[in-house]
Amino acid sequence: MKILVCISNVPDTTTKVKFTDNNTKFDSTGVQWVINPWDELALTRALELKDNPASGVKGVTVAHVGPATSEPTIRKALAIGADDAIRVNFEPTEAYQVAAQLAEVIKNEPFDIILCGIESSDYNGSTVGSMLAEFLNAPSVSAVSGLNVENGEATITRDIDGGKETVSVPKPFVAIVQKGIAKEPRIAAMRGIMQARTKQIKVVEPVSVSPLTELIEFEPPKPRAKCIFVDAENPKQLIELLQNEAKVI
Amino acid sequence: MSVLVFTENWDGNFKKLSFELVSYAAKVAEMTGTTATALSIGQVSDDELKKLGNYGAKKIISLKSDLLKNLDSQAYTAAIAEIAQNEGAKIIVLANNNMGKSIAPRLSVRLKAAIGSGTNKLPLSTDPFVVYRKVYSGNAFAHLKLNTEIKILTLMQNSFDPVETANEASIENREVSIDGAMVKTQVKDVQKQTGKLLLTDAEIVVSGGRGMKSPDNWGPLVELADLLGAATACSRPVSDEGWRPHEEHTGQTGKIVAPNLYIAVGISGATQHLAGVSASKYIVAINSDKDAPIFEAAQYGIVGDAAKILPQLVNAVKEVKAK
Numbered sequence A: 001m002k003i004l005v006c007i008s009n010v011p012d013t014t015t016k017v018k019f020t021d022n023n024t025k026f027d028s029t030g031v032q033w034v035i036n037p038w039d040e041l042a043l044t045r046a047l048e049l050k051d052n053p054a055s056g057v058k059g060v061t062v063a064h065v066g067p068a069t070s071e072p073t074i075r076k077a078l079a080i081g082a083d084d085a086i087r088v089n090f091e092p093t094e095a096y097q098v099a100a101q102l103a104e105v106i107k108n109e110p111f112d113i114i115l116c117g118i119e120s121s122d123y124n125g126s127t128v129g130s131m132l133a134e135f136l137n138a139p140s141v142s143a144v145s146g147l148n149v150e151n152g153e154a155t156i157t158r159d160i161d162g163g164k165e166t167v168s169v170p171k172p173f174v175a176i177v178q179k180g181i182a183k184e185p186r187i188a189a190m191r192g193i194m195q196a197r198t199k200q201i202k203v204v205e206p207v208s209v210s211p212l213t214e215l216i217e218f219e220p221p222k223p224r225a226k227c228i229f230v231d232a233e234n235p236k237q238l239i240e241l242l243q244n245e246a247k248v249i
Numbered sequence B: 001m002s003v004l005v006f007t008e009n010w011d012g013n014f015k016k017l018s019f020e021l022v023s024y025a026a027k028v029a030e031m032t033g034t035t036a037t038a039l040s041i042g043q044v045s046d047d048e049l050k051k052l053g054n055y056g057a058k059k060i061i062s063l064k065s066d067l068l069k070n071l072d073s074q075a076y077t078a079a080i081a082e083i084a085q086n087e088g089a090k091i092i093v094l095a096n097n098n099m100g101k102s103i104a105p106r107l108s109v110r111l112k113a114a115i116g117s118g119t120n121k122l123p124l125s126t127d128p129f130v131v132y133r134k135v136y137s138g139n140a141f142a143h144l145k146l147n148t149e150i151k152i153l154t155l156m157q158n159s160f161d162p163v164e165t166a167n168e169a170s171i172e173n174r175e176v177s178i179d180g181a182m183v184k185t186q187v188k189d190v191q192k193q194t195g196k197l198l199l200t201d202a203e204i205v206v207s208g209g210r211g212m213k214s215p216d217n218w219g220p221l222v223e224l225a226d227l228l229g230a231a232t233a234c235s236r237p238v239s240d241e242g243w244r245p246h247e248e249h250t251g252q253t254g255k256i257v258a259p260n261l262y263i264a265v266g267i268s269g270a271t272q273h274l275a276g277v278s279a280s281k282y283i284v285a286i287n288s289d290k291d292a293p294i295f296e297a298a299q300y301g302i303v304g305d306a307a308k309i310l311p312q313l314v315n316a317v318k319e320v321k322a323k
């Protein structure tokens, strides 16, 4: 049984976001690139399952759609413990293209469980996982906060408004994972980093997929009004401001 | 032509989010010279369905098939796509919540319809069709043009005020061509907390961070929340430490909320925390460090010790309420 973890290459979450070319391009000067946080958790869970012989999980592959410049991030995933990697040599502009490329990969090389993070911290689309499932005509489960596999049989916990549901779907399926799927992201050890150097990154050429959307421009957030400070000796004044000025209580 | 808006129900009832969605769809319909049709899936009474009309839906379609009792992303996608095609819908609106996120992207592929996910505003223009959406976890917004004939929008919760209008809506019970074999999701167990205000539904949120010092200090924070009719939340380290339940974790990797008022107590204001709360209309910060970044995001602040200030705020709210 094999798991595929789809990973996105995103700016470190503390990056000061700036744009160039009249606010149409993200300014990547000096930016540190990392595995998207949820994808990292997905990878962690996949590896935990593989570590447990009773799960029946035999291999963990990562897939990424992006140019050669994102290989350091793929190497990081290999150092954390993925067995091998597939990179589709294509620079996507939107989720639809990413999902379409990943679907091609999976049609050529089947996996039993496909994991995607709930969103990427750059586009915040929350769309790739479910789009991929639809391209594959496979079941998908969203908001997954728990995944267990025993003898190849998966039990999934998903979040619903105000609670949780335990569900199962036939394989192959796509699970779109979020908080809870793993506790802490696994960190690459020295040995892993050494081994990653010799692990394979298979590069596949893209299929042609036209985008459905077009970015017009980015807009920085509007600066908030300056903070009004209330004297710590008189917190009551805060309640008065919230009631009479902001009118929110 | 029409704008189709899908709204889920909670044990047969709609909530504010449903009315936000329908009001939003009605406005988008007006902008595009058409009308809004609401779609409900599940056992909802006619009296409840009628409420959608009060927010501007001209037609209400109700699917009550037992096959759609639980959320199965493929069956729901098939059902909504079928209705959208029958209605000739050119724009489909869903919520940007767990349910919407599991269906909208599938619909996008099925109908080859561009998606503007997580929008918090009306389209900036309708010809070309440009939507406004959050990117970089709230550190920027994008103007995104949707280039397909059919378009899908998912709306952030609490970003559009419901508008009641005098309106007569028709209700139609429909069937769709779904068979049992299509439903792949088996629900084995459901655990629901009942009677608790959901964090994502709350208009006021009182949230505590590591500056609360210990899990034993939450009493006055919870009391303040109760008095304000607020939900409680926390920063990630607080839930990681087990001081508070995981459902309360807000931020980039937790819940994303947009209440009218977010009160951050002993929270430093890391970018990852702000990513989940920056869409709040007002942020109040209580922090002992006057240089804490949270004050840059806040409109009101108190520099001081949370342990001293919270009980005084509780008393102040009690006084105001007594009046």
Ligand SMILES: Cc1cc2nc3c(=O)[nH]c(=O)nc-3n(C[C@H](O)[C@H](O)[C@H](O)COP(=O)(O)OP(=O)(O)OC[C@H]3O[C@@H](n4cnc5c(N)ncnc54)[C@H](O)[C@@H]3O)c2cc1C
Residues within 6 Å of the ligand: A013, A037, B208, B209, B210, B211, B212, B234, B235, B236, B237, B238, B249, B250, B251, B252, B253, B254, B265, B266, B267, B268, B269, B270, B271, B272, B273, B276, B286, B287, B288, B289, B292, B304, B305, B306, B307
């Ligand atoms: C990939 C990634 C994702 C992350 N996702 C999230 C997320 O979703 N949500 C999240 O919250 N964090 C997230 N984090 C962690 C984040 O970077 C911060 O570490 C975290 O938000 C800090 O929590 P805090 O503000 O409670 O604690 P601290 O940063 O320790 O701040 C405590 C604050 O309390 C104040 N304080 C101390 N004593 C008192 C007192 N007596 N009275 C009043 N104030 C006091 C201090 O001045 C300080 O500002 C993420 C980090 C990474 C790397």
